[in-house]
Amino acid sequence: MELNRRNFLRTAPALAGGAVSAACGSSTANSSPAGWDEVRSEFGVSDEVVDFTAMLIASHPRPVREAIERHRRALDENPAVYLESELNRQEERVLEAAAQYLGARADDIALTDSTTMGLGLVYQGFHLQPEQEFLVSEHNYYSTRESIRLAAARSGASVRTFSLYSDIANVTAGELVDNVVSAVRPATRVIALTWVHSSTGLKLPVERIAEALSEVNRRRDESDRALLCVDGVHGFGVEDVETANLGCDFFVAGCHKWLFGPRGTGIIWGSRRGWGAVSPVIPTFRDNAVRRAWIRGEDPDGETNGARMSPGGFKPYEHQWALAEAFEFHQNIGKSRIAARTHELSRQTKEGLAAMPHVTLYTPMPDELSAGIVCFDVNGKSQREVVASLRKKQIIATATPYQPSYARLTPSIRNSPEEIETALREIRALG
Ligand SMILES: Cc1ncc(COP(=O)(O)O)c(C=O)c1O
Known part of the structure; x- marks a missing residue:
């Protein structure tokens, strides 16, 4: 089956505010919860429990549940025909909603299954030389540490761990910024940090760190810059920032935690510089140029971008497509x-x-x-x-x-x- 996808979104700027509902044309356009009780009532979480696990795995809010159910039913009724008729339209809706939420270009967004998958793809995608290093904070979660251990083992690059602070009780933003910058050495090519630590709840001042690193990088050649990669999952769906303005080169997050998106969804956002430094690990189904090259028996030309970094294979589409409703749910609340x-x-x-x-x-x-x-x-x-x-x-x-x-x-x-x-x-x- 040839899954065609129009490419007009690839250079489209983010939609203006409020345009998502109209663009989505979904059944949730009029579901803007006014108060917090109303927000709570959108979730199916049992009234028998007081649940404090939003950081683990999402309970789907009503608009997401309904969208999943709509797509699931249609896919069960006539899988190939529904897929052919909906794939382009739904993928574009998801990317438009994601681009709007992140303040980013749709072209710079890869769709994944989880934070862990995104981290694995990014770190495996780098081309580090044996004399270069990954610089990792000792407070990263398993998914970052293990992705980098595997990537370093393949490339022969080294991994160096550093400490972000000496005492969590007295930590300051200035100390965090200084400790990142002073840990960078000439061999450092990739810096791996976590925005909000699931070990302590500490949130890093990512913008300030990125700003300080840009000073370090001003003295380096383009191919030698230290690139900042952030596991952003515990700030994503919480903080009121435009991801694309944080200043990192890669921002990786699952959408099935604080964003309350469909379980099994995630994103990678990359800067132009970030995409220029990685290659895809899993074949994409999102870029027709790659498929056409395969048909011709050629290697594809063109740059890595969000589409090419999106791992292909057929998906649980009822979940991936309902991600648009999750972004919309957040935007409607604000x-x-x-x-x-x-x-x-x-x-x-x-x-x-x-x-x-x-x-x-x-x-x-x-x-x-x-x-x-x-x-x-x-x-x-x-x-x-x-x-x-x-x-x-x-x-x-x-x-x-x-x-x-x-x-x-x-x-x-x-x-x-x-x-x-x-x-x-x-x-x-x-x-
Ligand atoms: C900091 C951090 N990153 C990543 C993950 C895993 O996220 P995902 O399930 O989206 O792979 C967790 C825990 O669930 C985490 O605490």
Whole structure:
């Protein structure tokens, strides 16, 4: 089956505000939740539980659920014909909505299945020489560390780990910026950081880091620049920023956490410079030039971009296409309202925990250095015991998968100040 795709989006600028609903032509155009109770009612999360796991895996809000169901039914009824008739249109809707949300060109966005897949594709895609290095912070999640370990093993490049701060209790943005810049050496080609750490909730000042790195890079040849790659998943769907303006070369995120997109969706955004430094790892189905070259028995020419970095193969299209509704859901509520609400709930959680003598809070208090993840422990109890005690009361927290491991609450727009109070009351009772 030839899956044609028009290319007009490849150079189209991001849509002007408000245009997404019209462009999507979806059934969600009139679903703009006005208040937070209304937002909460869009989710199917059980009323029996107080759920603080938005950072793990999404519960789909109604517009996403309905879009998935619509596509699933049509694909089940007549798979090939529905795919042929919808593929181009739906993929364009998703890319338009993503471009609008990221403040980016659709051409610079790859569609993936998860943060982990995006990180693997980016780090495997670099062409590092044995004398070059990956510079990684010791606070990255497994997905970054393992992607880089595998990429370095193939290329022969080395991996150097550095520390971002000496004491989380006193960390400052200035210290974080200085520590990144001073860790860079002439051999550093790729710098791998995580925007919001799932180990502590610390948020890095990525824009300031990128700005400082651009100074370092001014003295380097183009092919030798240190490129900044960010696992952005725990700021994506939380912070009110335009991803493309953060200043990094690659921004990788899953869409199935804070964005509440379909499970099994993610994006890679790359700068022009970033795309110029990588090659695709998995064959794309999104670029007809590559397929035409294959038919002719030739190698394709042209540059790497978001389409070429999108791993091909047939997809669970009902999920990938419903990503447009997830972006639309966020835009309808408003990025700035979502950021303000998440920070408000997270501040309430942090202040409540910090006031308990038997609790140690690890997440920095300032908004500048935190987002929606709040990590803590309780004197004399393991994080597992804390999580188990809360679950007995139907409060769903998680334990961080790191060493040391902490208990973690991750308030999101699905939660209310009353739910935070409920969790705080139970944690207070553990003292
Ligand atoms: C920082 C970070 N990156 C990536 C992941 C994995 O994300 P995904 O499921 O989208 O691969 C996690 C945890 O789920 C994480 O905490």
